[in-house]
Amino acid sequence: MKSKQRKFLSRHLSEYQSDRPGAARKKIIEDWFAAKESEAAEQGSRVNTELGDEIFSQITAKLSNPVQKQHSANVRWAIAASIVFLLAFGSFFILKNRSLVNSAPEMLYDSFTTGNGEIKKIMLPDGTAIYLNAATTVRVPRNFKSAAFRRVMLDGGEAFFEVKRDTLRPFSIATGAYLTTVLGTSFNINAYPERKGYQVAVRTGKVMVEKIVGKQILLLAEKLVKNQVLSDKVDAQEPQLTNEPTEKFANWRTDHSSYLDQMDLVQIGELLSRQYNIKVEVKAKGISLPKYSFSLKYSSLPQTLAFLAIKTGMNYQLTDHSLIINPAK
Incomplete structure (x- = not known):
C-alpha cells in the first residue's frame, strides 16, 4: 500500500x-x-x-x-x-508479496465465577470494579489493558459495575444479545435465567443499551441516567423504562439482600436455590401465579421462608437438602 x-x-x-x-x-x-x-x-x-x-x-x-x-x-x-x-x-x-498468517490467534479470556451463595469483587487493570452476585460468570479479555476499547462478557447472572471513566476508551458489557456501553458510571445488570430477559439499573452516570435482533441492532436506550431502570423480557412487546430508586437493585453486594421485581413463586424459588444452595421445587403445575415486588433481606433460610409465607400465603416443607413450596390456593 x-x-x-x-x-x-x-x-x-x-x-x-x-x-x-x-x-x-x-x-x-x-x-x-x-x-x-x-x-x-x-x-x-x-x-x-x-x-x-x-x-x-x-x-x-x-x-x-x-x-x-x-x-x-x-x-x-x-x-x-x-x-x-x-x-x-x-x-x-x-511489505509486498508477504504471505498472510493462516490463522489469527484466538482471543483469550480470564473467567471469574461465583458459586451459589457467593459474592465476589474483582478489579480490572483500568481501576474498574465488578461485583459478582451468586452463580455469575464474567469473562475479561487478557489484552484488556492494551486493547483499543474496553469490553467484558457477562455470560449470565448479576453484576454491579463501577466503571473507571476513560473518554478515549468506552467500556462495554456483552450480555447475550445485549450490549451496554458507558464511559464511566455505576450500574447493575441482572441477566439471571428466571428473568427471561435483561435488566439494567443506573446508579450514577449515563448508560447506552443496544440489542442485536437478527441482523439488526436496536437502540433500546441512548442515555439511561440515575434512578432509571430498563427491563426487556422475551414475552414483552417492548422494553419497559421506569424511574425508581435504583440502589435497592444493587444492595445485594453489601448485605446479600434481594429485590424481587415482579417475580412469581417459581422465580423466587430459583432465587432461593441460588442464594442458599438448596434444591427447590415449586408445586405450581396448572396454577396461574401472581407476581410480587418487595425487598427480601438476607437471613437464615427458615426466617426467610417464614417472611415469604406471610407475604405470599405460600406453605412449604423444608429438609436438610431440599425445599418444597406450595403456592396459596
Missing part, C-alpha cells in the same frame, strides 16, 4: 476513534474483521497488497460519490471496518 494511502487511512482512524462508537458498532467491525480474516486464511499466499489497494479504492469511491454522502454514517463505519482489518495485518500490506 502506498504511503499516501496509509496516511489517508490513519487520518480516518483518528476520526473513528474520536467518534467513540458504541459497543454494537464495535461488534459490526469485529464481525466484518472475522469474515475478512476467514477469507484471507482460505486464500493463503495468494492474498497480497492488491487487497489493500482494492479496499482503499472502494473507500475513496464511496467518499467521492455524491449519492453516498447522505449515508455518511454508513461510509464512516465501512471506513472503520476497513481500517481495523488493515491495521491488524499492517505489516502484510506494507
Whole structure:
C-alpha cells in the first residue's frame, strides 16, 4: 500500500476513534474483521497488497460519490471496518508479496465465577470494579489493558459495575444479545435465567443499551441516567423504562439482600436455590401465579421462608437438602 494511502487511512482512524462508537458498532467491525480474516486464511499466499489497494479504492469511491454522502454514517463505519482489518495485518500490506498468517490467534479470556451463595469483587487493570452476585460468570479479555476499547462478557447472572471513566476508551458489557456501553458510571445488570430477559439499573452516570435482533441492532436506550431502570423480557412487546430508586437493585453486594421485581413463586424459588444452595421445587403445575415486588433481606433460610409465607400465603416443607413450596390456593 502506498504511503499516501496509509496516511489517508490513519487520518480516518483518528476520526473513528474520536467518534467513540458504541459497543454494537464495535461488534459490526469485529464481525466484518472475522469474515475478512476467514477469507484471507482460505486464500493463503495468494492474498497480497492488491487487497489493500482494492479496499482503499472502494473507500475513496464511496467518499467521492455524491449519492453516498447522505449515508455518511454508513461510509464512516465501512471506513472503520476497513481500517481495523488493515491495521491488524499492517505489516502484510506494507511489505509486498508477504504471505498472510493462516490463522489469527484466538482471543483469550480470564473467567471469574461465583458459586451459589457467593459474592465476589474483582478489579480490572483500568481501576474498574465488578461485583459478582451468586452463580455469575464474567469473562475479561487478557489484552484488556492494551486493547483499543474496553469490553467484558457477562455470560449470565448479576453484576454491579463501577466503571473507571476513560473518554478515549468506552467500556462495554456483552450480555447475550445485549450490549451496554458507558464511559464511566455505576450500574447493575441482572441477566439471571428466571428473568427471561435483561435488566439494567443506573446508579450514577449515563448508560447506552443496544440489542442485536437478527441482523439488526436496536437502540433500546441512548442515555439511561440515575434512578432509571430498563427491563426487556422475551414475552414483552417492548422494553419497559421506569424511574425508581435504583440502589435497592444493587444492595445485594453489601448485605446479600434481594429485590424481587415482579417475580412469581417459581422465580423466587430459583432465587432461593441460588442464594442458599438448596434444591427447590415449586408445586405450581396448572396454577396461574401472581407476581410480587418487595425487598427480601438476607437471613437464615427458615426466617426467610417464614417472611415469604406471610407475604405470599405460600406453605412449604423444608429438609436438610431440599425445599418444597406450595403456592396459596
